[in-house]
Structure formats: C-alpha cells, structure tokens
Amino acid sequence: MSPPQSEPADYEIVDVDANAIQAMSLWRSPSLARSFGAGRLAPETTVSIGDVVSVSIWEASRDGLFGSGSSSDSGSSSETLPGQTVDRDGHIKVPYVGEISVVGKRPSQIAKTIEQGLTGKAIEPQVLVTLPQRTxxxxxxxxxxxxxxxxxxxxKGDRLLEVIAQAGGIKAPPHETFVRVTRGKRSTTMQxxxxxARPDENIFMRPGDTVxxxxxxxxxxxxxxxKSAGEMPIDRDDFTVAEAMGVSGGLIDSLADPSGVFIFRYEQAAVVRQxxxxxxYLNGNTVVPVIYRLNLKDPSGYFVARxxxxxxxxxxxxxxxPGAEFTKFLRMAQTISTLVRSNAVVSTSD
Incomplete structure (x- = not known):
C-alpha cells in the first residue's frame, strides 16, 4: 500500500499496534457540555415578553391607597391586581407607580421596584409578584x-433527557438517535x-432552546x-474490527490476504498527532486522511482487532x-476454453 516514492502520499499510513489503540482514547465526539456548559445550574426564573405577571400589594392600614380591597382583623388591607401580559416593550403598569420594566428581572426584583415606587404613597407597602403563566x-x-x-x-430546571421524555420519547434505538441542541447562534449535535452514558452531557435546558x-x-x-461486501450496520456503541469482520461474513479463505486488512478514515488531528x-498532514487541519493497516497473520492482530x-x-x-489474481486468471481461462470447445463441437456437428 506504500505509494510510489516519486509521488507524495495524500494520506497517513498507520500500522495498528498497541500505541495506535492507545491513541484512539484521544478521539472526541461532539459535546453538549463543552458547547453549553456542564456545571451550570438551572436558569433563574426571570420575566420575558409574553409572560403573565400577577402583583399583590399589602398595606399596614385599611385607610391606605388600597383600602378598598380585602382587609384583615389586624387592620391591614391588600389588593391583587389583574394579571398582566408583559408587552413587547417589556413593561407592565402598576397603579400609583406607573409603567415599569420587568423583562429579565426576577419576581423579587420587580416586587422591590414596586415597593420603592409606592414609598410615601402607600402605608408600609409589601408586594408579592408571581408568574401564573410563563409562556x-x-x-x-x-x-x-x-x-x-x-x-x-x-x-426547578429541566435537563435535556427530561424534555425529550416530556415530548413523548424516542422511536429509534439510542445508538441511531441524535440530538441537536440550538441555543441562540450555537448548535451542537450529539449521539x-x-x-x-455521560451524565455531564445531560445539560439544563434554557428558555428558547430548540431540540x-x-x-x-x-x-x-x-x-x-x-463474504458479504457492501454497507453494513453498526449495531452497538463499542463496535470493533472484529465485529466488522463478523457482520461482513468473514474473510474468503481462498482469496483474502489476512495481513492486508485496511481501514480508511478521516481521523481527528489529535489522534494522528499522538x-x-x-x-x-497535520498543518492546522482538524481531520487527516488515514489508512490503518492491520495484520491478522500475526496472532496478536486478533487482540488488536477486538x-x-x-x-x-x-x-x-x-x-x-498474492496468488488470488492468478487464480482468477486461471478460472477465466478455463471458462474461455470451455466456451471455445463448445463452439468447436457445434461447428463439427454442423
């Protein structure tokens, strides 16, 4: 498989041994955790456009601004405002406070803003803000x-697998199912x-994500x-050369050269560098064309294949x-000879 010396090869040739097997550990699949962060906590509850905000206000006296609302035996009064949908400008309106910006704020922050706006107008106001609907x-x-x-x-926060489960779950086997998470302008696909298999990849979802x-x-x-050439399935996660030989029917004894098993692949640069x-062929490339060569005539080759x-x-x-091509030639010659003899017999009988 070595190319002519006069022409440089366009690929790396690697004899598979223990060092090559060890280098495989550097192979990295795409990672959701690397793209979006594995250790981040669930996103905080903040208000966005379209959410419904409910505001409840308590005063220390029935004679305050909101005295017409419900009251208690202690003399305090309270008022719960009708739920408001946050408009496109990100605002809601509160009596005696006016229009306030709420987008991106926590309910407790909004409550504090309203309390400050009522200071000097209401009697010792206390405010509770809730989100009955978070569209x-x-x-x-x-x-x-x-x-x-x-x-x-x-x-509390939902992780990726919880969201998929709530959507009904998958149809195909996990090793054939891929998940693409898009957040803003960033998108990552993972098996x-x-x-x-890796809990860190089960990331927290954030509002606006697409899965x-x-x-x-x-x-x-x-x-x-x-024995069976063509496209073959990979039906498990840890699929090796040994399994590949099995699903393809094994080698044809009369034709195969066990010392010449080759795997063609575009390999990650980190693996080739190891x-x-x-x-x-590195030179800043992220992938390198590689031909791996495996010798099954060597008994250790079977351990490598696994x-x-x-x-x-x-x-x-x-x-x-080496003798397979000559064997093919003999078979072809025998076929031609048989045809010639058959034609000769027909001509003689005529």
Whole structure:
C-alpha cells in the first residue's frame, strides 16, 4: 500500500499496534457540555415578553391607597391586581407607580421596584409578584419523537433527557438517535447513547432552546475479499474490527490476504498527532486522511482487532492474497476454453 516514492502520499499510513489503540482514547465526539456548559445550574426564573405577571400589594392600614380591597382583623388591607401580559416593550403598569420594566428581572426584583415606587404613597407597602403563566419558559422539541411541540420548563430546571421524555420519547434505538441542541447562534449535535452514558452531557435546558431529535443509521462499508461486501450496520456503541469482520461474513479463505486488512478514515488531528507528531498532514487541519493497516497473520492482530474501534463512515478493505489474481486468471481461462470447445463441437456437428 506504500505509494510510489516519486509521488507524495495524500494520506497517513498507520500500522495498528498497541500505541495506535492507545491513541484512539484521544478521539472526541461532539459535546453538549463543552458547547453549553456542564456545571451550570438551572436558569433563574426571570420575566420575558409574553409572560403573565400577577402583583399583590399589602398595606399596614385599611385607610391606605388600597383600602378598598380585602382587609384583615389586624387592620391591614391588600389588593391583587389583574394579571398582566408583559408587552413587547417589556413593561407592565402598576397603579400609583406607573409603567415599569420587568423583562429579565426576577419576581423579587420587580416586587422591590414596586415597593420603592409606592414609598410615601402607600402605608408600609409589601408586594408579592408571581408568574401564573410563563409562556416564554419553554423549549421547542421536534423531530423523530412519539410527540413533539413546545415543552414548558419547571422552576426547578429541566435537563435535556427530561424534555425529550416530556415530548413523548424516542422511536429509534439510542445508538441511531441524535440530538441537536440550538441555543441562540450555537448548535451542537450529539449521539443520544453518548448522552445516556455521560451524565455531564445531560445539560439544563434554557428558555428558547430548540431540540431536534433525528435518526441516522450507523454504517460502515466492507470491501474486498469478504463474504458479504457492501454497507453494513453498526449495531452497538463499542463496535470493533472484529465485529466488522463478523457482520461482513468473514474473510474468503481462498482469496483474502489476512495481513492486508485496511481501514480508511478521516481521523481527528489529535489522534494522528499522538501516533505521529511529525506527520506532514497535520498543518492546522482538524481531520487527516488515514489508512490503518492491520495484520491478522500475526496472532496478536486478533487482540488488536477486538480493541480497534470502527467509526461511522469507515471503509474496511480486505486485500486479495498474492496468488488470488492468478487464480482468477486461471478460472477465466478455463471458462474461455470451455466456451471455445463448445463452439468447436457445434461447428463439427454442423
């Protein structure tokens, strides 16, 4: 497989051994935690446009501004204002206070602002602000689910898997299901099975997030001297060369060269750098075309085959044995000879 010396190779060639297997640990899948933060707490409850805000005001005397409302035996009075939907400008109106900005503020902050506005007008006012309807605190979940739509977030905070469950759950197996989270201008896609295996990836959702769940069959391509060539499924997370040989039917004994099992892949630069720090194909590239070469004639090659991972999109090629082409030629020659003899017999009988 070495290219001619006069022409530089456009790919890295790596003989698979223990060092190459160890370098595989540097491979990184996309990460929701790296994109959006794993250790962040659930988002605070703040007001957004479209939310309904309820304001209740208490005074220390029945003779205050809001004395016409309900009162208690202690002589205090209270008034609960009709719920107000936050307008496009982010404001609500409170009697004797006027128009106040509430977007992005916590209910306790809004209550303090109203109390300050009533100081000197009401008698020792105390204010409670609640959000009976938070239309803005929701996540849109779409895609390959049993249900889809808008999922309202709880005050305690909801994580990704909780939101997916509330939307009805998935239809496909986790290793074939992918989740794309979009927050603002940032979007990251991750395999659901990886989210299940790594709790840090089960991030908190924030109002306005979009979650797209879709199915992507996981396959590799088997070519060469294997019994079943073509596109083959990857049906588990830890899928190795050994499993790849199994699902493709194994090697054809009369044709295959066990010392020539090749895996073609665009490899992450961090992995290539670990294998060959001087590789000329790094040069700032994020991926490098690599051909991994595995020798199954060496008994240790079978242990390597059980440890070397197959990634989605890999091409696994098993080379023909040196004598395989000659065997093909003999078969072709025998076929041609048989046809010639058959034609000769027909001509003689005529």
């Amino acid at each position: 803005s605190a929701s996540v849109v979940v779409v895609g390959d689910l049993t249900g889809a739509g808008r999922v309202n977030l709880n005050v 659901l099975s990886s989210v299940l 797209y769940v879709f199915r992507r069959p996981q396959t590799f391509t088997a070519l060469g001297a294997v 294998i060959d720090p001087q590789s000329p 440890a070397f991972p197959i990634r989605v999109g890999d091409i696994v090629y098993v080379a023909n044995a």
